[in-house]
Amino acid sequence: MADSSVVVTRFAPSPTGYLHVGGARTALFNWLLARHTGGRFLLRIEDTDVARSTQQACDQLIDDLRWLGLGWDNAELVYQSRRIEIYNRIIDELIARGLAYKAYETKEVLDRLWHAAQRAKRQYRYVRPRLTDEQIRQFQAEGRPHVVRLAMPVKEYRFDDVVLGANQGVGPGEVQDFIIRKSDGMPTYHFAVVVDDAEAGVTHILRGQEHLLNTVNHIALQEALGYARPTYGHLPIIMNSDGSKMSKRDRDKKIRERVGQWIRSGKKTAEQMAQETGIDPQRFSAWLPDKTGNDSNPLQLDLGEQASVMKMMGMGRGDLPEILIHDFRENGYLPEVLLNFLSLLGWSPGGDRERMSVAEMVELFSLDRIGKSNAKFARDKLLAFNTEACASAPMPRMLAAFRDYLSVNPDSLLNNADDAALEKVLKMNHGFHLLREVDEKSRFLFMRDDQIELQGDAVEKVLKKNENQGANALREILAILSGLSSWTAHEIELAVKGYCDRTQLGLGKVAQPIRVAVSGSTVSPPIFETLEFLGKPSTIARIEKCLANL
RNA sequence: GGCCCCGUCGUCUAGAGGCCUAGGACACGGCCCUUUCACGGCCGCGACACGGGUUCGAAUCCCGUCGGGGUCACCA
Numbered sequence: 001m002a003d004s005s006v007v008v009t010r011f012a013p014s015p016t017g018y019l020h021v022g023g024a025r026t027a028l029f030n031w032l033l034a035r036h037t038g039g040r041f042l043l044r045i046e047d048t049d050v051a052r053s054t055q056q057a058c059d060q061l062i063d064d065l066r067w068l069g070l071g072w073d074n075a076e077l078v079y080q081s082r083r084i085e086i087y088n089r090i091i092d093e094l095i096a097r098g099l100a101y102k103a104y105e106t107k108e109v110l111d112r113l114w115h116a117a118q119r120a121k122r123q124y125r126y127v128r129p130r131l132t133d134e135q136i137r138q139f140q141a142e143g144r145p146h147v148v149r150l151a152m153p154v155k156e157y158r159f160d161d162v163v164l165g166a167n168q169g170v171g172p173g174e175v176q177d178f179i180i181r182k183s184d185g186m187p188t189y190h191f192a193v194v195v196d197d198a199e200a201g202v203t204h205i206l207r208g209q210e211h212l213l214n215t216v217n218h219i220a221l222q223e224a225l226g227y228a229r230p231t232y233g234h235l236p237i238i239m240n241s242d243g244s245k246m247s248k249r250d251r252d253k254k255i256r257e258r259v260g261q262w263i264r265s266g267k268k269t270a271e272q273m274a275q276e277t278g279i280d281p282q283r284f285s286a287w288l289p290d291k292t293g294n295d296s297n298p299l300q301l302d303l304g305e306q307a308s309v310m311k312m313m314g315m316g317r318g319d320l321p322e323i324l325i326h327d328f329r330e331n332g333y334l335p336e337v338l339l340n341f342l343s344l345l346g347w348s349p350g351g352d353r354e355r356m357s358v359a360e361m362v363e364l365f366s367l368d369r370i371g372k373s374n375a376k377f378a379r380d381k382l383l384a385f386n387t388e389a390c391a392s393a394p395m396p397r398m399l400a401a402f403r404d405y406l407s408v409n410p411d412s413l414l415n416n417a418d419d420a421a422l423e424k425v426l427k428m429n430h431g432f433h434l435l436r437e438v439d440e441k442s443r444f445l446f447m448r449d450d451q452i453e454l455q456g457d458a459v460e461k462v463l464k465k466n467e468n469q470g471a472n473a474l475r476e477i478l479a480i481l482s483g484l485s486s487w488t489a490h491e492i493e494l495a496v497k498g499y500c501d502r503t504q505l506g507l508g509k510v511a512q513p514i515r516v517a518v519s520g521s522t523v524s525p526p527i528f529e530t531l532e533f534l535g536k537p538s539t540i541a542r543i544e545k546c547l548a549n550l
Numbered sequence: 551g552g553c554c555c556c557g558u559c560g561u562c563u564a565g566a567g568g569c570c571u572a573g574g575a576c577a578c579g580g581c582c583c584u585u586u587c588a589c590g591g592c593c594g595c596g597a598c599a600c601g602g603g604u605u606c607g608a609a610u611c612c613c614g615u616c617g618g619g620g621u622c623a624c625c626a
Contacts, residue, residue, distance in 0.1 A: 014626050049625060107624065123622060147624055164555065173620090174553060182624040187626045213621055234555085237619070241561075245619080262616085341562090344575095348563060352574040361563075371563080374563050374619060378561045381576040391589075425601065431589030462586095496585090511585035523587045 007039030008203045011065075011072070012193065013174045014046040015058035018324040021377060022208060022238045024068060025342045029235060029479055031070045032343070032365040033139055042200055043072035046193070047081045048186045064325040067404070068335045069358065078193045078200070087187040088392060090195060090225065091148055091180060100180060101128070101145040101222045104139050106181075125176045148181035157216040162233035162367045165211075168193075170216050178217050190217045196225040203273055209234040211375075233367060236346040237374045243533055245375055252301060259288065262313065277308040322379060332405045332435025333382070337389045341382040345375045355385070364447055387433045398426050405435040410437050413446040428525035444519040447531055449541040452520045454549065462512045462522060463550065470513040477510060478543045487536045491526040496528070517546035 013023055034041035043065070047053035065072075094100035110126075117124035128151070131139075138385035139146070158169040180191035197205065212234045222229050240246045262268055268276075270444050274284035279301070287301060301309065309315075322328055329337055336358050344354065348366040348371070356364065362473075390398060402422050406415050414422065425445065429438045444452060463470040480495050496514075511527045518539060524530050531539050 018625085046626065052586055052625075110624080115621095118551090121551050125622085168554080170553070176622095184624075186624090188624070193626085208620095211622055211626090213554065214626095236556080239619080338584055344562060346562095351564065354563085354575055373556050375563090376561060378576080381562065387589080429588085433588085437588085472592090500585095507585045510587090515586060519586095521586090525587090529587060 006203070007034055008042065008201050009039065009206065010042040010044055010200065010202050011070075012044040012046050012196070013061055014049060014052070014189075016049070016516050017053060017057050018051045018060045019064035021342065022148060022247070024064070024070075024143045024325050024338075025345055026067065026207055026235060027070050028068075028339055028342050029347070029365075029370070030204070031477065032362055033204060033367065034073075035204065035362045036365045039203075039353060040073045041070075042074045042078075042202070044078040044196055045072075045080065046189065046373070047079055048189060048192055050081070050184065050186060053081070060326070064265065064329075067329055068325065070337060070339075074200075078196060080187070080196065083192075083196075084186065085179070085194060087192060088185075091187070091191070094150070094180075094224060095148065098151065100148050100150050101177075102136075102139075103128070103149045103177075103179075104131075104144055104146045105129075106145070112537045113404075122246070123265040124301055126178075128177055140319055145183045147179045147183050149177040149179050150217075150224065152177050152217075152220050153223075157219050159215060159219055159229070161212075161233060162204075162231055163206075163236075163370045164212070164234055164372060167545045168215070168234075168448070170210065171221075175216065177218070180221070184307050184328075188197060190214065191221065194218050194221040194225070194227065196226070196228060198222070200255065201219050202230055204231045204233070206233045206235055233370065236371055238345055238372050240375045241376050241378050246323060253317070255301070255306055256287065258313055258315065260307065263288070273309070273312065276312050277305065279308070301351075326408075328409050330436075332401075332437070332439070333386050334389050334393070334401055337386045338382070345377065346371050355388070381454065383433050387431070390404065390432060390433075390435075395423060395426070399423060402426065402435055402438070405439070409436075409439065413443045414439055416446060421533075425525075428529040429535070441525065444521075444524070447529070449538050449545065450517070452542055452545070454516065454520050454546060456521075458516045458520070458522045460549070468550070470509070470516075471547065473505060473510050474504075474513040474517060474543060478540065478547070481531075481536070482540055484536070487532060489532040492531050493528045514543070518542045 002009075011023075011027040011030050012029075013019065019027075031041045035040070037441075043056055043062075047058070091100060095102070109502070114124045126149070128149070152175050154172045154175055156171050157175065158167050160166045161168045178186050178190060181187050192506070215232055215234075219229060221227075226539075238246050258262075259273065263270055270285050270288055271281060275280040277284070305443075322331065325338070329335070339358060340356050340361065343356070343361050347369055349356065349361075350369060353364070390401075393401075399419055399422060402414075406412055409415075414425070417425070425438060425442045429441060432438050432441075461473065477496065477499060480499055481492070484491060484495055496506065497512055500510055512522060514531070515524050515527055516522060518524070518530065518534060534542070
C-alpha cells in the first residue's frame with residue numbers, strides 16, 4: 001500500500017465505447033491532481049458488465065488516452081473481470097459476518113414492486129424479507145438464483161466533498177440494502193470500485209456529480225470492510241449546448257433520427273436498410289425509433305454498424321455531434337488544445353488566464369478552484385483555441401499533428417505527401433481552424449490533372465458570366481504563364497499583376513478564373529503559392545483542360 | 551414525486567462585503583485589411599434569476615420563490 005502522504009488518483013472507465021468528453025475531463029482532472037502533487041495516476045478497467053464491455057472498446061479507450069497524453073503510472077492494467085475470486089472471497093466474508101446477505105427476489109418481482117411504487121408516487125425502497133432458517137436452507141439447497149446485498153446500517157451518512165463542500169450525503173431515511181453481487185456472479189460497480197480503490201491505495205477520487213449519492217453506498221462498504229475513506233470531489237456535469245446531458249448516446253441518437261426521417265419520407269424501408277447495411281433485420285428494427293418520436297430506445301448500434309448506416313445514408317463526420325475524443329482527433333484538433341479547453345469546463349486558474357500549455361495546467365491546478373455548477377459544452381471556443389494554437393505552434397509539432405490526423409484518416413489523398421509537401425500545405429493554409437479543413441482545401445493539389453472536377457456553379461459565375469469574360473482572361477493568362485521561365489510564387493505574381501495593370505482588370509477578375517481552373521472550385525489557398533506548388537506543367541495542363549471543356 | 555446539487559453576459563468564466571457605473575475569452579454586430587475561403591486589426595452589443603432580510607455598504611452573507619441539473623437499476 002502506498003505511502004499515505006502521496007496522492008494517488010485514478011481513472012476507471014468501463015469499456016463500452018470510445019472515450020467521450022465527460023470521461024476525458026474526469027481523467028484529466030485526476031491526472032492533473034496527481035501530476036501537480038507529484039503523486040500517482042492509475043488506470044483501471046471496470047468491465048463488470050459482461051454484456052456491454054468489449055476488448056475493442058478497451059483498446060480504443062487506451063488509444064484515446066494515449067493520444068491525449070494522459071499517461072498512467074501502473075505498469076499492469078487492472079481488469080475487474082479478472083479479479084472475481086478476490087471480490088467473492090470478500091463478499092463471502094461479509095456474509096459470514098452477517099454484514100451482507102443473499103436475496104432471492106427475481107428481477108421481475110423487483111420490477112413489479114418498483115412500478116407499484118411509481119404509480120403510488122412513493123419512492124421505491126427495498127425491504128429485506130424476513131426469511132426463516134428453513135426457507136434459507138431450502139433456497140440454498142435448490143441452488144436458487146440470488147444476489148448479495150449489503151445489510152446497510154440505518155444511520156446518517158455524511159462526507160466532506162472537496163468540490164461541493166462539507167456535510168454531503170443523506171439521512172437514515174434514504175438508505176437501503178443495495179446489491180453488491182449480481183445473480184451472474186459479478187460484483188456490482190459499487191463493490192468493485194470500493195475494493196479496488198482501497199487495494200490500490202487511492203487517496204483522491206474526482207468523478208462526475210452523478211456519482212454524488214453513490215458515495216453513500218461506498219462509504220457504507222468502506223466501513224464494513226475497515227477501509228480508509230478517500231477524499232471525494234464531485235465535478236460539475238458537462239451538458240450539451242441545448243442543456244441536455246451529454247452522452248455517447250447522442251451520436252447513436254442522431255443517426256437514429258436521420259434513419260427515422262428517411263423511413264417516414266418513404267425514401268427507403270427498414271428492410272431495405274437492414275439489407276444494405278448488413279445488420280440483422282431484427283436487431284435493426286428493434287433499434288429503430290418508435291412512432292411517438294420520443295427517443296428512449298436503450299439499444300445502440302455498435303461503431304461498425306453506425307459506420308455502415310452512415311455510409312448508406314451518405315452522412316459524413318460533420319453530421320455527427322462531436323462527443324467522442326476520437327471525433328476530435330479525426331477532425332484535426334490538437335490534443336493539448338482539447339485538454340486546455342476541457343480543463344476550463346469546471347475549473348479556472350483564476351483571473352483572466354485561459355490559454356495554458358499542459359505543463360502550465362499541471363502547475364496551476366488546484367482542487368479549491370474547481371467550480372460547482374454544470375457547464376455546457378460549446379465547441380466555438382474550442383475551435384478558436386485550436387485555430388490560434390495551430391497558427392502559433394512550431395512546424396515540427398504541426399507536422400506531427402498532421403501525420404497523426406492522416407493516420408486516422410487513411411482515405412485522405414494527403415497521405416501520399418512527403419513532409420516537405422505537408423509543410424508547404426500547412427504554410428499556405430495558415431490561419432486554418434482544423435486539420436480537416438487543410439485536408440479538404442488542399443486535396444486538389446494531390447489529384448492527377450485529369451481528376452479535377454469543375455464545379456458547375458463556379459464555372460458559371462467565374463468563367464462564363466458576362467460573355468465569357470473570365471474564360472477570355474484565363475486564355476490570355478495561359479499564354480503569359482506558358483512563357484514564364486522561372487516558376488516561383490513571386491514571379492507568377494509579377495506576371496499576373498502586370499497583366500492586370502495592362503488590362504485594367506482587378507486581380508480578383510483574373511485570380512478567380514485561375515483558381516477555378518486549377519482547383520475546380522472558388523476556394524483554395526492563396527493562388528500564387530498554389531500555382532508554385534502545382535508546378536508549371538500541371539498548372540498549364542489544368543488551365544488548358546478547363547478551357548477545352550467550356 | 552422524494553432526496554440531493556447548482557443559479558454572474560448567448561456560452562465558458564473572473565469575482566471570496568467596499569478595488570464592480572461587474573473583468574476576460576468565445577460567439578454575435580459594425581468597420582478595416584484582402585486575389586477566394588479564411589486569418590488578422592479596431593470598435594460595439596451583452597449578465598449578477600426574482601423577492602425579502604442582515605449591513606453604513608451585497609454579485610458576494612441569511613431566508614423564501616422560481617429555474618436548471620443529478621439521483622432513486624442485478625449500468626457503470
